[in-house]
Amino acid sequence: MxxxxxxxxxxxxxxxxxxxxxxxxxxxxxxxxxxxxxxxxxxxxxxxxxxxxxxxxxxxxxxxxxxxxxxxxxxxxxxxxxxxxxxxxxxxxxxxxxxxxxxxxxxxxxxxxxxxxxxxxxxxxxxxxxxxxxxxxxxxxxxxxxxxxxxxxxxxxxxxxxxxxxxxxxxxxxxxxxxxxxxxxxxxxxxxxxxxxxxxxxxGRSANRGECAQACRMTYDLIADGQPVDVGDRQYLLSPQxxxxxxxxxxxxxxxxxxxxxxxxxxxxxxxxxxxxxxxxxxxxxxxxxxxxxxxxxxxVPTDDERYRLEMAFSRGLYTGWFEGIDNQALVHARFGKKRGVLLGQVKSIKPDGITLELQAPVKPGDGVVFDNGHPAAKEEGGRVYGVQRQGRTTLLTFGRRDVNLNRLNVGDYVWKTSDPELDKTVRQSYAGETPQFQQPITVEIYGAVDEPLTAIARDPQGHIAQAESAMPLVSAHSQPLTTDKLTQQFSRLGNTPFRLDALTNHVEGDVMLPVSELNRLRRSLVESLETQRSRPRIWQLAEPAQLPTLLPEPEQPPTRQPELIALVRNQAQLAAAIATEVSTFYCELENPAAYKDLVEWFRHNRRTEAQTIWVAPPRITKPLENYILEQVARSQADGYLIRNYDHLAWFRDLPCIGDFSLNVANPLTAAYFKAQYGLERLTASYDLNIDQLESLLQGSPAHWYEITLHQHMPMFHMEHCVFCAFLSDGKDFRDCGRPCETQTVTLRDRTGTEHVLQADAGCRNTLYNGVAQTGAEYAQRLITAGARQFRIEFLNESPQQVSQTLRHYQQLLSGELSGAKLWKKLQLQSKLGVTRGPMDKDQR
The missing domain is CATH 3.20.20.380 (Copper homeostasis (CutC) domain)
Structure with missing residues (x-):
């Protein structure tokens, strides 16, 4: 218990x-x-x-x-x-x-x-x-x-x-x-x-469309300041328990x-x-x-049996997640990213027919095990246990001939129990057959008196009520009257039904009797009536067809303006390079929002023209008690704010605001809601849209509502999990981690060799950015023809020279001096990593 x-x-x-x-x-x-x-x-x-x-x-x-x-x-x-x-x-x-x-x-x-x-x-x-x-x-x-x-x-x-x-x-x-x-x-x-x-x-497989490829369960190498960090067998840096x-x-x-x-x-x-x-x-x-x-x-306090059953059901390790607060050391053990089960122990010795270990959990013949030597991506040895023999403090596990290659095992390997056929059988029996095995409670009330019919009323937890009356009146009982115990016994015989009797209230007057067969009929009538009522579909109000057109925004005459670039920068050096170009609108995203005030002042003293404006971006997530961060952002008195969540919508409501990609605007109904309810000046189209879907969005609502991100390092993972804290410190969170995010440049190298850029924000949340920039340059003319006029260029860790070059190339693209294909080639030459067409490319879907 x-x-x-x-x-x-x-x-x-x-x-x-x-x-x-x-x-x-x-x-x-x-x-x-x-x-x-x-x-x-x-x-x-x-x-x-x-x-x-x-x-x-x-x-x-x-x-x-x-x-x-x-x-x-x-x-x-x-x-x-x-x-x-x-x-x-x-x-x-x-x-x-x-x-x-x-x-x-x-x-x-x-x-x-x-x-x-x-x-x-x-x-x-x-x-x-x-x-x-x-x-x-x-x-x-x-x-x-x-x-x-x-x-x-x-x-x-x-x-x-x-x-x-x-x-x-x-x-x-x-x-x-x-x-x-x-x-x-x-x-x-x-x-x-x-x-x-x-x-x-x-x-091109969107998690927002049910196509998650589970990249978080893959291995990554940790690179800090250009050098690999030895994390031992902890390679699954992004795979939580x-x-x-x-x-x-x-x-x-x-x-x-x-x-x-x-x-x-x-x-x-x-x-x-x-x-x-x-x-x-x-x-x-x-x-x-x-x-x-x-x-x-x-x-x-869970029992050992409960934990065992949950681990055997499916487990990469069990943990309370973020319920008890942040502990970056515990959340991600990083040793594997797939199902393990119950840990039996570690190999103590290898015998001719098996292995010994000190058991930490029960095991029996027929159970399945796997041996973990710290390389879960490679082929692992495993099989069914043939024999279990206690030998003092250790236990000998033996296996069938050719089931396990003992030569591939090592002392110290972890032994995981991955299968318990006996438990599986028991679990399957819980839902086998057609007879209901889990019964819901009902209450029954009984009324009656001599020369009157017996009335039974049943109620279920959902509020359904059934009533049945006996076909004959009650008569006086000289012996064996209908006591509460007798009625309870008869009305609790619900074995093949979805019900169990929770309580029976007896309101019968005097000593009366009724044949058992009639009581059984009443019970069956109550059950049938409740089942019939419960089986009926819920009746919801449903409007007549053609509701969709009434919700779609009215067409608007688009303003006559030339296509323009918007530059998003992430440090002052990038901003300095950007303001020297013909770009007029700048977004700035800094790790420390307290620095926005000084940056905005610097910008206004150094901008090329008075027409140039600066907008700043609060962190993407806002938790309770984090409004102080929004206060820091607001104190900057920027020209406007990039809105990323619901707290931003409320906090900056009466100020100039533009909705960012994180609002997931993918159709005109969503766009119209943000425009009408919150007065956002523009909306960034969802990054889940390919070129055809972008065109549909622009054609289905006023195209000048939107800006399109034409060039960026895609923000792939946005996490509460802090990789800096978990793998570059011994701390649990920001209070004891030593803040390695402030002193070290970190990338995560995937299996293809691409190094993805890791950055932290003011809430100690991490974003992993695609190490390869993507561009929609080859689709710019189609988007312009569809009515788009605002195009965003996002920078991550580019040098000031790269910022200047990139903006100049895109200005030439929008003015028609440079084709998308030629820009693609220039970007490939400019970046040692090259570029990708990204999900805007319809062929990737």
């Missing part, structure tokens, strides 16, 4: 509600596994518009049967529509949504802001859940989602329990009531969801979290069943403790 330790909250137990348990379902077997092991709800994708396109997703034709099955079992079903939507897809997704809403789906999990608008136009009451892909990290983000019509917000995985409590307090102060959901278990993305452009940058929120379960409940979400729509049904069952039992244990507690709720 689990135990409970230190108090987790000062909130009284009676005020704490148990959160919903939300499980993943990539297919029918997974859905059944979740239902039979106690999930309150499942989330699933269809064959399009979801962030797990590699899953065996359901189809539209599956929806009626799936929702009937879930609702009959008292489980909700949420559809994942958590990707960006492109302009040409809007008519199709309107029809898609009509099917979803009409099928009685309980909610849609949504990333795209334009899609939220379309859903709300189609249905005023269909629930929208703001996906973690919306990157909500603060009360301002929750308020933004509420303004879109969302009914629940999934917080970013990087949000700690302390920050959740702070957000809840700020929401309360602002009289905002919004349920909050968090991921409680499963794989952790190292980058902020919705802000990862790695797959897009390296292969898997999340397990079980040790902080009571803290999450005390923080008022409304829903706990298990990651894993690409996982097998055994994983879904196993993890769901562990968390269901743990929640029920907490509920029992809260029900009897006379003091504050106590911290949940």
């Amino acid at each position: 689990p135990s409970f330790q230190t108090p987790a909250s000062t909130q009284p137990a009676s005020a704490i509600a148990l959160p919903e348990l939300l499980a993943p379902a990539g297919n029918w077997d997974c859905a059944k596994a979740a239902v039979e092991n106690g999930a309150d709800a499942i989330y699933f994708g269809l064959d399009r518009f979801n962030a797990r396109m590699r899953a065996n997703n359901f189809t539209e034709a599956d929806l009626p049967e799936l929702m009937a099955f879930l609702h009959r079992r008292g489980v909700k079903g949420y559809i994942t529509l958590n990707t960006l939507i492109f302009t040409a897809e809007l008519p199709e997704i309107e029809q898609y949504l009509r099917t979803v809403i009409a099928a009685g789906v309980d909610a849609a999990i949504v990333q795209d802001i334009g899609l939220c608008r379309l859903i709300r136009a189609l249905s005023p009451d269909f629930p929208i859940h703001a996906s973690t892909q919306m990157t909500v990290t603060s009360a301002a983000g929750v308020a933004f989602a509420q303004g879109l019509g969302c009914q629940l917000v999934v917080l970013a995985r990087e949000t700690s329990i302390k920050e959740i409590n702070r957000i809840q307090q700020q929401l309360s102060d602002r009289a905002i009531a919004m349920p909050l959901e968090v991921f409680v278990h499963g794989a952790l993305c190292v980058a902020y969801s919705g802000q990862c452009l790695t797959s897009e940058a390296l292969g 898997d999340l397990s929120g079980l040790p902080v379960l009571t803290d999450l409940i005390a923080a008022g979290v409304s829903c706990l979400k298990i990651e894993g729509r690409l996982k097998a049904p055994e994983y879904v069943a196993n993890v769901t069952q562990v968390y269901r039992r743990a929640l029920d244990q907490v509920a029992a403790q809260l029900a009897i507690a006379t003091a504050t709720p106590q911290r949940y």
